[in-house]
Amino acid sequence: MSTPLKLVKNLSDEENNYQDISKKKQKQPMVCYDKISKSYGDLQVLKKIDFDIAPGEKVALIGPSGSGKTTLARLLMTLEEPTSGTIKVDGELLWHQKIKGKKVKANEKHLQKIRGKIGMVFQHFNLFPHMTILDNVAAAPIHVAGIPRAEAEEQAISILEKVGLSDKFNAYPSQLSGGQKQRVAIARALVMRPQIMLFDEPTSALDPELVGEVLGVIKDIAQEGEMAMLLITHEMDFAKDVADRVAFFDEGRIVEEGKPEELFYNPRSTRLQDLLSRFRGR
Amino acid sequence: MWNWDYAIKIFPEIFAALKITVTATFVGFALAMLLGLVLAISRRSSVKTVAYGSKGLIEFIRNTPLLVQLYFIFYVLPEVGIYLSPLSAGIIGLGIHYSTYLSEVYRSGIEAVPQGQWEAAKALNFSPWQVWSKIIIPQGLPPVIPVLGNYLITMFKETPLLSAITLVEILQTAKIIGSHSFRYLEAFTIVGILFLILSYPSSVMVRRLEMRMNKSLR
Amino acid sequence: MTILYLLPTLLQGLKITLIITFLAMLLAFVLAFLAGFGRLSKFRVVRFLTAFYVEVFRGTSLLVQLFWIYFALPLIGISLPPLAAGVLTLGLNYGAYGSEVVRSAILAVPKGQTEAGIALNFSPWRRLRHIILPQAFVMMLPGFGNLQIELLKGTSLVSLITLADLTYQATILNASTMETTMIYSLLLVIYFLIAWPLTRGIRWVENRLSVGRY
Numbered sequence: 001m002s003t004p005l006k007l008v009k010n011l012s013d014e015e016n017n018y019q020d021i022s023k024k025k026q027k028q029p030m031v032c033y034d035k036i037s038k039s040y041g042d043l044q045v046l047k048k049i050d051f052d053i054a055p056g057e058k059v060a061l062i063g064p065s066g067s068g069k070t071t072l073a074r075l076l077m078t079l080e081e082p083t084s085g086t087i088k089v090d091g092e093l094l095w096h097q098k099i100k101g102k103k104v105k106a107n108e109k110h111l112q113k114i115r116g117k118i119g120m121v122f123q124h125f126n127l128f129p130h131m132t133i134l135d136n137v138a139a140a141p142i143h144v145a146g147i148p149r150a151e152a153e154e155q156a157i158s159i160l161e162k163v164g165l166s167d168k169f170n171a172y173p174s175q176l177s178g179g180q181k182q183r184v185a186i187a188r189a190l191v192m193r194p195q196i197m198l199f200d201e202p203t204s205a206l207d208p209e210l211v212g213e214v215l216g217v218i219k220d221i222a223q224e225g226e227m228a229m230l231l232i233t234h235e236m237d238f239a240k241d242v243a244d245r246v247a248f249f250d251e252g253r254i255v256e257e258g259k260p261e262e263l264f265y266n267p268r269s270t271r272l273q274d275l276l277s278r279f280r281g282r
Numbered sequence: 283m284w285n286w287d288y289a290i291k292i293f294p295e296i297f298a299a300l301k302i303t304v305t306a307t308f309v310g311f312a313l314a315m316l317l318g319l320v321l322a323i324s325r326r327s328s329v330k331t332v333a334y335g336s337k338g339l340i341e342f343i344r345n346t347p348l349l350v351q352l353y354f355i356f357y358v359l360p361e362v363g364i365y366l367s368p369l370s371a372g373i374i375g376l377g378i379h380y381s382t383y384l385s386e387v388y389r390s391g392i393e394a395v396p397q398g399q400w401e402a403a404k405a406l407n408f409s410p411w412q413v414w415s416k417i418i419i420p421q422g423l424p425p426v427i428p429v430l431g432n433y434l435i436t437m438f439k440e441t442p443l444l445s446a447i448t449l450v451e452i453l454q455t456a457k458i459i460g461s462h463s464f465r466y467l468e469a470f471t472i473v474g475i476l477f478l479i480l481s482y483p484s485s486v487m488v489r490r491l492e493m494r495m496n497k498s499l500r
Numbered sequence: 501m502t503i504l505y506l507l508p509t510l511l512q513g514l515k516i517t518l519i520i521t522f523l524a525m526l527l528a529f530v531l532a533f534l535a536g537f538g539r540l541s542k543f544r545v546v547r548f549l550t551a552f553y554v555e556v557f558r559g560t561s562l563l564v565q566l567f568w569i570y571f572a573l574p575l576i577g578i579s580l581p582p583l584a585a586g587v588l589t590l591g592l593n594y595g596a597y598g599s600e601v602v603r604s605a606i607l608a609v610p611k612g613q614t615e616a617g618i619a620l621n622f623s624p625w626r627r628l629r630h631i632i633l634p635q636a637f638v639m640m641l642p643g644f645g646n647l648q649i650e651l652l653k654g655t656s657l658v659s660l661i662t663l664a665d666l667t668y669q670a671t672i673l674n675a676s677t678m679e680t681t682m683i684y685s686l687l688l689v690i691y692f693l694i695a696w697p698l699t700r701g702i703r704w705v706e707n708r709l710s711v712g713r714y
Contacts, residue, residue, distance in 0.1 A: 460571065
């Protein structure tokens with residue numbers, strides 16, 4: 001198993017194949033969704049999405065609830081399987097692997113290899129209630145990366161300090177506020193040094209007065225630069241500040257995408273205009 | 283090994299004994315429902331002795347085996363002049379034992395009734411009897427009906443214990459048949475299958491009822 | 501002082517009762533986990549077989565199972581001594597009930613916990629070991645606690661297959677001394693004195709384990 005620090009570069013023929021698919025950018029994308037669809041029974045939540053994220057790029061996904069933006073992140077985190085289409089991470093297929101030239105469903109080992117490049121922060125934190133804060137953050141370095149406990153705890157401590165929680169190491173999640181919980185969750189994902197981090201509405205479950213502290217931490221991380229981010233959010237000002245690019249989702253499709261200033265000051269679709277006026281009205 | 287002719291021959295006799303088993307189950311359950319309610323209400327009594335007394339009684343009965351309780355009722359009570367037939371001793375034993383379990387079920391039902399209902403009843407000047415019969419029980423009982431159903435099934439499966447106090451129910455019948463011929467395999471297998479085909483569909487029904495109620499409550 | 505005369509024999513029986521309780525508990529515990537996981541297996545055959553085991557043992561009566569294993573099994577060539585038959589029956593029976601405790605506790609761990617485990621790239625085994633089981637185990641305790649009391653009480657049934665447990669010694673004493681009231685009262689009290697501290701002890705462990713965490 002690779003250490004969390006190591007970048008796995010795979011420069012195989014898959015990368016060459018990739019050039020045909022990516023027409024937009026010269027550099028190999030961090031993530032590439034290719035004709036991704038997802039259905040639950042009759043309900044189609046994603047409709048043939050083509051979408052790329054460049055290394056280090058900060059992309060914000062906005063759109064009404066139920067528009068499919070969360071599903072897009074969950075497919076990448078391998079929490080759900082796409083109905084059709086492919087996803088590539090760092091040039092490698094995520095849900096499939098090639099065995100003797102044939103494309104087959106990825107096994108657990110392959111999924112684990114790719115997952116190591118991805119981190120995720122959930123709307124409802126999903127901290128481990130039976131572990132202390134320190135253990136929450138140190139768990140993956142110890143059990144996934146196989147780092148000795150002392151070293152893992154050292155890493156956990158330094159990252160918890162970074163998110164402003166240096167006095168809570170031995171507390172349990174139930175003793176923290178929502179904002180603190182979410183900061184622990186961010187530290188927990190960050191400690192594995194993913195190449196791309198997914199934020200699934202990280203402030204939607206928080207009391208309004210706690211939103212700021214979490215957004216502040218995310219902004220700080222964004223400014224460090226090297227990690228790509230997919231931010232699913234309803235916080236328009238935040239999206240404007242942090243994102244290099246914003247995509248507007250509606251009914252399982254990307255309706256509009258572009259630089260934040262273009263999208264927010266010059267929305268073309270009426271759906272986006274509606275959404276933005278509702279947020280301004282608040 | 284298994285002998286079909288013999289199994290078919292003894293089946294009617296075993297099946298007929300099911301009548302005793304079913305009687306003991308239903309009468310015992312009715313008794314348990316009634317006693318359980320009494321225990322549940324007296325546990326909430328404002329008189330401390332009554333509340334603690336019934337709590338202690340519940341703990342004691344729940345923490346001792348039904349079999350020993352049956353022996354006690356059947357063999358000890360005659361010493362003080364109370365003679366009971368095996369069937370009535372069995373029914374009383376089952377009824378008392380399960381009343382302690384049912385009192386807990388009622389309790390959970392009662393505690394699920396919002397505090398405001400008690401206060402509203404008080405504000406309307408209901409008598410204690412009216413509070414229970416008109417307000418609390420009608421609301422607290424329906425949600426626990428599936429749990430009561432499960433206890434009915436559990437009790438049905440406990441009735442073979444009554445064979446130990448000489449009641450000739452289904453298991454005892456099988457045992458007598460078996461001891462005549464020294465062939466226990468068919469007799470006991472038939473008993474097991476009878477229990478299974480009666481209790482399994484019932485518990486599936488209870489599970490369905492439970493799911494449907496959970497849905498409608500939401 | 502009839503009590504002094506009765507007590508040694510009863511305590512001898514108590515020893516057997518405790519041995520059976522302990523052995524059957526071990527067996528039931530192992531079976532509960534095996535069958536609990538079996539019912540959640542991704543293989544249909546495993547799910548079906550464990551469901552069959554669980555439903556048969558939950559759907560028939562403990563005493564019927566005991567008689568079947570002790571009296572009927574020899575006819576197909578498997579003769580077990582009373583102790584083995586008692587332990588096996590109690591273990592199989594309460595293992596079946598226990599599997600439901602295990603299964604429902606595992607299912608009760610919120611889905612987000614598994615998802616967080618996946619997001620942190622835990623392997624399926626480590627997710628179970630470090631995330632799901634520690635949380636599920638706390639939820640299993642009340643269920644296991646109740647089953648332990650039921651199992652202890654259930655051991656009294658082995659007296660009916662001539663195993664010299666507490667209840668058996670009491671019935672023998674009753675036949676020889678006719679001190680019926682004293683014997684059966686003592687019997688109830690002894691069972692209570694074993695079961696009640698057990699109930700309390702389990703509740704204490706539950707409280708200890710959930711302190712501060714939830």
